[in-house]
Amino acid sequence: MRRLNRKKTLSLVKELDAFPKVPESYVETSASGGTVSLIAFTTMALLTIMEFSVYQDTWMKYEYEVDKDFSSKLRINIDITVAMKCQYVGADVLDLAETMVASANGLVYEPVIFDLSPQQKEWQRMLQLIQSRLQEEHSLQDVLFKSAFKSSTALPPREDDPSQPPDACRIHGHLYVNKVAGNFHITVGKAIPHPRGHAHLAALVNHDSYNFSHRIDHLSFGELVPGIVNPLDGTEKIAVDHNRMFQYFITVVPTKLHTYKISADTHQFSVTERERVVNHAAGSHGVSGIFMKYDLSSLMVTVTEEHMPFWQFFVRLCGIVGGIFSTTGMLHGIGKFIVEIIYCRFRLGSHKPISSVPFEDGHTNNHLPLLENNTH
Numbered sequence: 096m097r098r099l100n101r102k103k104t105l106s107l108v109k110e111l112d113a114f115p116k117v118p119e120s121y122v123e124t125s126a127s128g129g130t131v132s133l134i135a136f137t138t139m140a141l142l143t144i145m146e147f148s149v150y151q152d153t154w155m156k157y158e159y160e161v162d163k164d165f166s167s168k169l170r171i172n173i174d175i176t177v178a179m180k181c182q183y184v185g186a187d188v189l190d191l192a193e194t195m196v197a198s199a200n201g202l203v204y205e206p207v208i209f210d211l212s213p214q215q216k217e218w219q220r221m222l223q224l225i226q227s228r229l230q231e232e233h234s235l236q237d238v239l240f241k242s243a244f245k246s247s248t249a250l251p252p253r254e255d256d257p258s259q260p261p262d263a264c265r266i267h268g269h270l271y272v273n274k275v276a277g278n279f280h281i282t283v284g285k286a287i288p289h290p291r292g293h294a295h296l297a298a299l300v301n302h303d304s305y306n307f308s309h310r311i312d313h314l315s316f317g318e319l320v321p322g323i324v325n326p327l328d329g330t331e332k333i334a335v336d337h338n339r340m341f342q343y344f345i346t347v348v349p350t351k352l353h354t355y356k357i358s359a360d361t362h363q364f365s366v367t368e369r370e371r372v373v374n375h376a377a378g379s380h381g382v383s384g385i386f387m388k389y390d391l392s393s394l395m396v397t398v399t400e401e402h403m404p405f406w407q408f409f410v411r412l413c414g415i416v417g418g419i420f421s422t423t424g425m426l427h428g429i430g431k432f433i434v435e436i437i438y439c440r441f442r443l444g445s446h447k448p449i450s451s452v453p454f455e456d457g458h459t460n461n462h463l464p465l466l467e468n469n470t471h
Contacts, residue, residue, distance in 0.1 A: 162395035174313035181264035190277030202268040206261035222329035282384030305337035316362035
């Protein structure tokens with residue numbers, strides 16, 4: 096009884112077979128079919144390799160939401176060289192809440208030489224080239240996000256030992272400010288607190304020594320992420336006169352970065368530059384110096400590095416194999432059908448019709464004449 100039920104089950108399963116087998120004796124092979132199969136297998140191999148390279152690659156996903164964090168502090172990372180001696184300049188931040196952050200809290204004044212060494216000039220030229228490419232091809236920023244810890248944009252130390260005395264001041268370090276709009280500036284004289292804000296002791300500095308030619312080696316907001324090129328990195332401005340004001344209007348966007356190499360809370364920013372001569376007689380008022388006015392965006396960007404899941408790669412691979420098999424089979428069948436039609440018409444056209452034999456009564460004989468064998 097069990098054997099009978101097993102046989103019935105097997106026969107039922109055989110009837111449900113969607114892939115019936117054809118005996119090899121009934122299968123006819125051809126040169127055209129072999130050629131099409133070779134093309135199909137080659138195409139499948141190439142597409143499989145390309146699909147595997149896509150599976151290995153990653154991409155960046157951007158999501159936007161409202162930034163709800165207003166209580167934390169904003170970190171400003173600074174590395175700026177000004178073509179004036181350190182005792183003549185001062186740097187600080189004043190925000191909209193009338194809160195002054197003195198540079199002594201986190202910035203270092205280092206006497207240096209303004210002109211770069213040959214190796215440093217090569218570094219600056221490369222950084223400016225990257226900046227120009229980033230403005231043309233925005234997708235390069237994704238590459239920089241992925242390779243966060245593979246490179247460093249810091250200015251390399253001098254490889255030479257110059258004999259000339261320092262003629263510039265390198266101001267570098269970081270500051271923590273409130274998450275409101277503010278103004279970071281470098282101008283003449285050290286900053287002192289004032290009931291209505293703050294002031295700089297500029298009266299003690301000779302006007303002829305004003306020179307706000309500067310080089311921004313690094314400026315970023317938030318957590319310091321090596322390898323990321325910010326918009327002002329490598330910028331150099333030369334002042335052609337003493338009364339020169341350089342202004343940078345910066346919009347800061349909070350950014351959460353999550354890649355396979357790093358997770359960081361940093362900030363991206365866009366900048367607009369402007370410079371003018373301070374001439375009170377001509378109506379151009381202001382103070383000579385470098386002013387960076389920043390404002391924070393209310394939106395936060397989350398950048399996440401994503402990878403194709405294996406099941407999606409497998410489904411795409413099955414689609415490639417099945418699609419090529421079906422398409423090449425259809426094309427081969429259509430081509431074979433067209434060739435057979437042309438060949439049949441050619442064969443029919445090569446045979447001429449047999450002439451008819453007329454009779455005396457006007458009828459014609461369409462039959463083939465009998466062949467007579469005369470035997471002797």
